[in-house]
Amino acid sequence: DTGVSQNPRHKITKRGQNVTFRCDPISEHNRLYWYRQTLGQGPEFLTYFQNEAQLEKSRLLSDRFSAERPKGSFSTLEIQRTEQGDSAMYLCASSPSSGHSMNTEAFFGQGTRLTVV
């Protein structure tokens, strides 16, 4: 399967702990996105990378959230001092290098479901 891969698929953590998720985009996709989806809602944008550069960040990305893409390939999303409100599905997506970034569709992974207890 050469789609977007996310690990782990599920994560249960105690409030106050730090968690880190990994996303491996489709090979040679230079654009990478993180979204968050809560029950009954559509995905909400968190951040966007082009290669290793983080070009866009949502106001949803509080100081406790940090995302990296150090070599322009895989990306990590870390949440520090987790809160119960962080419980959600975290989605990663990537899109091809060709074409304009705005008119190119994104390909999504299956997500990491975070439960904070």
Place this chain on the structure above:
Amino acid sequence: AQSVAQPEDQVNVAEGNPLTVKCTYSVSGNPYLFWYVQYPNRGLQFLLKYITGDNLVKGSYGFEAEFNKSQTSFHLKKPSALVSDSALYFCAVRDIQTGANNLFFGTGTRLTVIP
């Protein structure tokens, strides 16, 4: 500010009947519009998009959507529904004027096709 409305949380249709899933949008400039489908335990899958040109766009699995600028709508349609079409459908928009790359999603419509 950009927004997407999917006025129906749930749409039920009999197998073989035509289906429509509604979407309206609000952007400050011109939109790029997308439809995605989400099956249980699977990621969002791209169905189709409107960028420019013909207002009727065709996508995967026999789906199509019509861009209507005057009504700011982008309804998803299929002439004959299949039970396997049952899933959660999301409309999404990018606002060309803002230049932002993020997709802004609606809240989703659950489609149930009844055998």
